[in-house]
Amino acid sequence: MAIDFxxxxxxxxxGTPFETKALTDINLTIPDGSYTALIGHTGSGxxxxxxxxNALLKPTSGTVTIGERVITPATSNKxxxxxxxxxxxxxxxxxxxxxxxxxxxxxxxxPQNFGVSETEALETAEKMLTLVGLDKSLLDRSPFDLxxxxxxxxxxxxxxxxxxxxxxxDEPTAGLDPQGRLDxxxxxxxxxxxxxxxxxxxxxxxxxxxxxxxxxxxxDQGRVVKTGTPQEIFKDPQWLVEHQLGLPKTTxxxxxLMAKGLQFNPIPLTEDQLAAALVAQLPATVFGGAESHDE
Amino acid sequence: MMNKLIFGRYIxxxxxxxxxxxxxxxxxxxxxxxxxxxxxxxxxxxxxxVFTLLAIKLSGVKWSxxxxxxxxxxxxxxxxxxLQVLFSGSGGHVYFKWGIITISQxxxxxxxxxxxxxxxxxxxxxxxxxxxxPLELSDAIEYILMPLKVVHFPVYEVALMLSIALRxxxxxxxETEKIMNAxxxxxxxxxxxxxxxxxxxxxxLLIPLFVSSFNRAEDLATxxxxxxxxxxxxxxxxxxxxxxxxxxxxxxxFVALTIILVVLRA
Numbered sequence: 145m146a147i148d149f150x151x152x153x154x155x156x157x158x159g160t161p162f163e164t165k166a167l168t169d170i171n172l173t174i175p176d177g178s179y180t181a182l183i184g185h186t187g188s189g190x191x192x193x194x195x196x197x198n199a200l201l202k203p204t205s206g207t208v209t210i211g212e213r214v215i216t217p218a219t220s221n222k223x224x225x226x227x228x229x230x231x232x233x234x235x236x237x238x239x240x241x242x243x244x245x246x247x248x249x250x251x252x253x254x255p256q257n258f259g260v261s262e263t264e265a266l267e268t269a270e271k272m273l274t275l276v277g278l279d280k281s282l283l284d285r286s287p288f289d290l291x292x293x294x295x296x297x298x299x300x301x302x303x304x305x306x307x308x309x310x311x312x313x314d315e316p317t318a319g320l321d322p323q324g325r326l327d328x329x330x331x332x333x334x335x336x337x338x339x340x341x342x343x344x345x346x347x348x349x350x351x352x353x354x355x356x357x358x359x360x361x362x363x364d365q366g367r368v369v370k371t372g373t374p375q376e377i378f379k380d381p382q383w384l385v386e387h388q389l390g391l392p393k394t395t396x397x398x399x400x401l402m403a404k405g406l407q408f409n410p411i412p413l414t415e416d417q418l419a420a421a422l423v424a425q426l427p428a429t430v431f432g433g434a435e436s437h438d439e
Numbered sequence: 440m441m442n443k444l445i446f447g448r449y450i451x452x453x454x455x456x457x458x459x460x461x462x463x464x465x466x467x468x469x470x471x472x473x474x475x476x477x478x479x480x481x482x483x484x485x486x487x488x489v490f491t492l493l494a495i496k497l498s499g500v501k502w503s504x505x506x507x508x509x510x511x512x513x514x515x516x517x518x519x520x521x522l523q524v525l526f527s528g529s530g531g532h533v534y535f536k537w538g539i540i541t542i543s544q545x546x547x548x549x550x551x552x553x554x555x556x557x558x559x560x561x562x563x564x565x566x567x568x569x570x571x572x573p574l575e576l577s578d579a580i581e582y583i584l585m586p587l588k589v590v591h592f593p594v595y596e597v598a599l600m601l602s603i604a605l606r607x608x609x610x611x612x613x614e615t616e617k618i619m620n621a622x623x624x625x626x627x628x629x630x631x632x633x634x635x636x637x638x639x640x641x642x643x644l645l646i647p648l649f650v651s652s653f654n655r656a657e658d659l660a661t662x663x664x665x666x667x668x669x670x671x672x673x674x675x676x677x678x679x680x681x682x683x684x685x686x687x688x689x690x691x692x693f694v695a696l697t698i699i700l701v702v703l704r705a
Contacts, residue, residue, distance in 0.1 A: 160507065195620065198624060200620050200624065225628075228624055228625075229626065231624075232624070233621075235620065235621045235624070236617075238621065240614070240617070240618060240621070241618055241622060241643075242647065243642065243643045243646035243647050243650075253643070254625040254626055257625060257627060288650060302625065303624075303625070306625065
């Protein structure tokens with residue numbers, strides 16, 4: 145399922161004294177099966193754009209095509225449910241959306257809203273809990289007894305239980321410890337591999353963009369200012385600074401090495417790429433020397 | 440949705456009215472509501488309207504804000520006016536009579552007066568909230584309640600609760616919006632179906648809101664204690680209210696208005 149924006153404008157509270165324009169002339173495509181990263185500094189319109197992906201907001205002008213459905217300003221709020229099932233959104237701090245008495249009921253809540261029978265929904269819930277890396281013993285606990293990290297996982301499981309085709313993540317790792325962060329990002333990458341999901345990630349972590357995304361959309365002041373592969377986006381540090389963005393740690397380090405005379409082409413984004421590029425540049429004698437030293 | 444409500448919002452500005460002492464504004468607004476009931480003929484209502492519109496003009500706030508302030512209440516106003524017109528009995532010329540329903544000249548005139556009173560009260564209170572930041576308002580309330588300390592009324596605590604409540608209204612609104620969106624994305628239909636379905640749909644919104652309010656209260660209390668808060672007694676003040684010449688002039692103009700009303704009154 146691809147998502148296509150054509151000349152989308154969005155204004156909050158149009159026609160009132162508090163009118164604010166959030167999106168201007170957005171044209172973009174999120175290809176089927178891609179891992180798209182949406183970046184831009186705070187207040188650039190990322191979260192507004194994100195709510196267009198499952199018609200929580202409808203454009204003030206222009207059209208959004210989600211799979212087969214076309215959303216225009218005139219689209220009625222009725223029968224958007226099937227759309228919302230296909231596009232699962234994990235909002236920022238999703239642990240705030242938990243409300244049921246038990247973890248299993250909360251995870252099953254989404255599917256049941258979309259007409260899945262109770263027994264089936266509870267079964268899915270159990271599977272999803274394992275999928276997000278939590279123990280089955282938590283199933284009958286109250287979600288409010290869990291730790292922050294566990295609550296986050298339960299909330300994400302609740303979205304995954306709807307079995308969406310597109311998974312939208314709004315800073316899913318904000319406020320998690322490094323291990324939790326890594327686990328979660330690996331889980332999304334695995335889901336995409338195994339289930340052919342399309343993933344849209346909104347993030348401020350350039351390392352995550354470099355490590356996982358294959359398509360990047362950069363936003364500034366409600367406009368899309370650049371789209372491309374991470375390679376294309378990160379090759380111009382000056383431009384990124386102008387748009388109040390940064391480089392992944394690896395790329396920044398590679399830049400420092402380049403200032404000292406090393407050459408990289410293309411510029412490495414991940415640690416593996418950097419290591420490979422460095423090894424390739426090592427003079428053969430260094431290896432020889434080191435080996436002879438060991439003996 | 441909720442953001443469309445103008446009533447109770449603050450619009451930053453630099454007018455004379457913005458710079459008035461909040462105590463003066465609050466007391467004079469209440470006073471105004473009191474003197475509206477002196478008016479009993481069209482001359483007095485004209486005087487009141489002229490005064491209100493002048494005050495609005497002075498504030499430099501756009502007219503549309505006031506019109507929008509009346510909009511959400513228009514049905515309530517019309518309902519009251521229509522009841523008044525239909526059931527105020529006979530007086531003057533009777534235009535229509537059917538059972539207990541009578542449309543008379545007196546009823547019509549009363550209806551119009553009630554409409555004017557509503558609009559005037561809403562205009563004046565909208566002017567108060569549009570030109571006064573909520574925190575200043577709660578300072579003013581604290582000052583006005585001070586005499587009640589004699590009867591051991593917990594003035595500081597009430598004022599603190601009030602200012603915290605006011606501070607968190609927009610935060611809670613945002614939070615409500617966020618949770619609503621999150622639950623919509625999980626397939627909840629808000630505002631659809633029969634009344635029981637609608638009430639059931641509120642549960643996934645209310646519980647997270649309560650839970651996050653509890654958490655927030657706990658965090659806030661800890662943060663306040665960590666910063667040395669031990670209760671209201673013996674604290675100094677950062678925002679000091681100052682009564683200035685403009686506040687005295689405002690008071691004088693309200694007294695003048697009262698005199699005019701009494702003179703014009705039939």
